[in-house]
Every structure is written in structure tokens, then in C-alpha cells.
Amino acid sequence: MLPEDRAGPLSEEAREAVYRRLTRLMLSCSDFSQAMSAATFLLQEFEQDTAYGLPAWRKFRCYETTLIVAYARPFSRSEGGVPTLGFKTIDVKLTDAERALHERVIDFRNKLYGHSDADAVEMRVLCLHEVFKHNGTEMNLIVPRFDETTRMSWDEILRLSELSGKLYEKTFKKAQELGGQFKDRFRVFEMDMSRGMDGQ
Numbered sequence: 547m548l549p550e551d552r553a554g555p556l557s558e559e560a561r562e563a564v565y566r567r568l569t570r571l572m573l574s575c576s577d578f579s580q581a582m583s584a585a586t587f588l589l590q591e592f593e594q595d596t597a598y599g600l601p602a603w604r605k606f607r608c609y610e611t612t613l614i615v616a617y618a619r620p621f622s623r624s625e626g627g628v629p630t631l632g633f634k635t636i637d638v639k640l641t642d643a644e645r646a647l648h649e650r651v652i653d654f655r656n657k658l659y660g661h662s663d664a665d666a667v668e669m670r671v672l673c674l675h676e677v678f679k680h681n682g683t684e685m686n687l688i689v690p691r692f693d694e695t696t697r698m699s700w701d702e703i704l705r706l707s708e709l710s711g712k713l714y715e716k717t718f719k720k721a722q723e724l725g726g727q728f729k730d731r732f733r734v735f736e737m738d739m740s741r742g743m744d745g746q
Contacts (some may be wrong), residue, residue: 565728567635570628571721574620578714585707586615593699603694611659613703617710618655620717636716644709651706654697668693734746 556564588609598606620631623708640648672688698706725732 562723564733565629568721568724568728570620571636571717571724573628574631574717575714575721577616577619578710578717580616581613581710582707582714584609584616585703585710588613588703589700589707590694591675592696592700592703599732600694602694606696607694610698610703613698613706614651614654614659617706618652620713621652629657636713636720638713638716641663643705646704647705647709650702658697 588606592606592609623630671688674685676684676685678685696703
């Protein structure tokens with residue numbers, strides 16, 4: 547049921563609010579799709595308990611960064627008056643396990659992947675100290691070292707991919723429910739899906 551079906555025609559202000567919600571739904575479809583793609587790349591290439599060199603770990607972290615940031619976008623504030631996505635909006639009730647994973651990912655996004663909070667980034671700093679024998683001059687070279695492995699396990703990546711798929715399906719469905727009333731704002735292509743169904 548669309549909003550205007552419940553309480554008669556919407557005011558222009560209310561209609562704009564619904565359109566902004568529709569915009570969030572459409573943007574979220576793209577975000578969840580990107581998250582699923584990043585998870586797919588990780589699941590295809592990343593194996594637990596395998597020794598990787600730094601270039602491979604950095605590639606995996608690139609995938610993981612995209613996975614986490616893309617998943618979190620719908621739930622983050624943005625400019626332009628578009629609201630954040632709420633689970634009630636798309637008729638989703640998360641299980642306890644899904645809720646815990648969701649909160650873990652949002653925390654990762656806020657502290658590590660969207661920002662670099664000092665208490666979240668695993669960093670150790672080496673100071674290379676040398677005294678030059680010929681003149682006694684001292685040199686101190688500060689070298690930071692970071693944990694560049696993935697933060698999520700293979701199982702968590704799989705479960706986040708599945709959750710992203712679930713949210714994409716619900717988000718797309720809700721966008722279809724709201725979108726028809728705004729067809730005057732979109733480029734319309736006429737279709738005839740019944741053609742050929744009777745064998746002609």
C-alpha cells in the first residue's frame with residue numbers, strides 16, 4: 547500500500563518526503579550491489595590460513611574497504627536531504643546474528659574504513675636510530691607499521707554478502723512500490739510485455 551492510499555492525496559511537502567525516501571532506496575540498491583560484488587571478489591580469491599605477501603593483503607583490504615563502505619552507505623547521513631535507510635522502511639527484521647554483524651560492520655566503517663581513528667588502527671612505530679661515526683651526528687627515522695590483513699573472516703564476508711543480498715531484494719521491492727507514483731520525473735519507455743504470450 548502506498549502512502550496516499552492510506553490517507554488520501556499527499557501534500558506537496560509529504561510527496562517530496564516520499565520522493566527523497568525513494569531516492570534513498572534507489573541509491574541503496576547500488577550500494578548493496580557494490581557490497582555484494584566486493585564480497586564476491588574476496589570469496590573467490592581470499593583463503594583463510596594462507597600466507598600472503600603484502601601486495602595480496604592490500605588487494606584484499608581494498609575489496610574489504612569497498613565491501614564495508616558500500617554496505618554502510620545507506621545507513622549513513624548524506625547531503626541533499628536524503629534520509630538514511632531504516633530497516634522498518636524496507637520491512638526487514640534482522641536476526642540477532644545479522645544485527646550483530648551489521649553493528650560490527652558499521653563500527654568498522656565509522657572507526658577504520660571511513661575514518662582512521664587512532665584507537666582502531668593497529669599501528670606500531672619503529673624508530674631507527676643511528677649515530678654517524680665520522681662526525682657524531684644523530685639520525686632518527688620514524689617508520690610506522692600497520693596491520694594490513696583483513697579484519698573480517700571468510701565466514702563473516704559470506705554472511706555479509708548474504709545480508710547485502712537480502713537487503714537489496716527488499717530495497718528493490720520497496721522502490722517498485724513507491725516509484726510508480728513518480729513516473730512523471732523519470733524517462734518513460736513504453737513496454738508491451740503481453741506481446742507474444744499467446745503464441746503470436
